[in-house]
Amino acid sequence: MHRYRRFTTLTILCIIAVFTLSCFGGNKKTVEKEQEIVTKGGEDYVKVPNPLYSVWRGQPEYVYVPKSQYSPLLGERLTGEDVRVKQRYLESKIARLEKELKSGQYVGGGGGVAIPANRIMKKTVVLLPLEDQTGSLTKERKTIFFQAISADLAKSKQAQMVGPTVLKTFKEKKWWSKNDVDQDMLSQAGAALGIQAFLRTQIKRLNIIRQLNPDGGKESYKVTLSLILTVYDGLSGHNIYTNTIEVLPEEVSAEKTSTEAEDKALKVAANKIAISVTIPLSKLEWFTHIVRVDRKKIYIQGGRDEGLYVGDLLNVYDKPGKEIFNQLTGEFLGREPGRFKGRLQLVEFFGVNAAITKPLIGESFKVGDFVKLAR
Known part of the structure; x- marks a missing residue:
């Protein structure tokens, strides 16, 4: 509890110091241990790394601490707290992503993850x-x-x-x-x-x-x-x-x-x-075709209107798989996948209903190959 209060006090003082210096300016000089200080109103402030700079957007890279409260170990203490703050932040972010993946809200993006099973494709x-x-x-x-x-x-x-x-x-x-x-x-x-x-x-x-x-x-x-x-x-x-x-x-x-x-x-x-x-x-499973192969660019027919997103992963097959019917009722159940040839990642859209992909796995792709979502 004592350590938490001390860190809180330092944080408040840092904010006050930054605000004061940003308003009135000051003279800079270098002191021992290569720490930069600014003098204002007869009091020295030491420039130290801001532990929240890499955690939250909009934070300054450095903050100024009153020299009377500065010690060489202050940076280490702040860094230690920085690690814990980062850890809590990353843990909460991972938990949020896991929740989105389970609910099907996460739709790919630049990370190139498999498409959630409940994604609706037109x-x-x-x-x-x-x-x-x-x-x-x-x-x-x-x-x-x-x-x-x-x-x-x-x-x-x-x-x-x-x-x-x-x-x-x-x-x-x-x-x-x-x-x-x-x-x-x-x-x-x-x-x-x-x-x-x-x-x-x-x-x-x-x-x-x-x-x-x-x-x-x-x-x-x-x-x-x-x-x-x-x-x-x-x-x-x-x-x-x-x-x-x-x-x-x-x-x-x-x-x-x-x-x-x-x-x-x-x-x-x-x-x-x-x-x-x-x-x-x-x-019926959504599918499309490769319509052009140009070195490292694979062009497919399909775009945003059908439900695709940049970053989506797509599997390539040589032909459609076999239809499966319920032998008791005759009801159509779905289709088996064909022979797997490789995997693509959607890079960008163009035209009315087309997209450019890049190959991630496989080779020998050709025009007419079947393309399906990587579930």
Whole structure:
């Protein structure tokens, strides 16, 4: 306790001395033991290293202690206290980092640590053209439907939508029809363009219900809608999820026109689709590709919008791994990793959706290699 009081007194005196000297200045001269002193008001102050300089930001490198309280051992005592202060500071910092890592709040940065398991990465999703098997929807209604699904999925932070126009490279062959989807073509498109999933929607029933006002007022409309939602894995083209989406009359408020009722029903269906695809999308692992190799720089497709950070560690594989399904239920469980080739660290972003990485482990990287997060 006595030692603590003495250190506290010295600290207060140091602060007073520094403030006084900074305001009024003073004459400098050198004394024994190579300690610099400043004289002010007839009293000498000795310049000593500040033990808090390397611990807290904004602290001066040196402080001035009244010569009457200075001794050659003062620096050693302050240094000893400095070590304890540093130790307490580092222990608290390590504890805080461990807590952040466990909670998933720490997201990499320049240190290049593995990404927390609960980091949410946006999957690149293609919404295939709406298949209206009732023949009652106009092109405008289909556009409204696409926009509604895109907006609802964006809110979930699970996916970023791209239109089917990105598949123009494969237009020479029709890769979907009213009855089935060409899984081989989806697989080629997904692997080449870095698409994690394809969403297919088929409207099976769309009924417009006209309601007459019993008091002789204007008529109103409601809609019932039924569609089939199918999710295809972007790498294999396999069907990994199917669900029937129903919109009931009580879920859509009465509208003045049948067109307004259709729009409302499509928006309700879009919201249900966004909720429904959350589970299958969460089972699909985010991936991208190496798009260019330039000596010690490896370029990949992917950026901030997908959830990447500078400093992230990325594993490189020669090809995607095997799909794993539950043999009892047929449920898609995930995908095995492919053959490991090495590890990259993200250095910087550029362009709209691209990044530069540097190799940490491995060699012989080539364009087309698969890149995944190092969990």
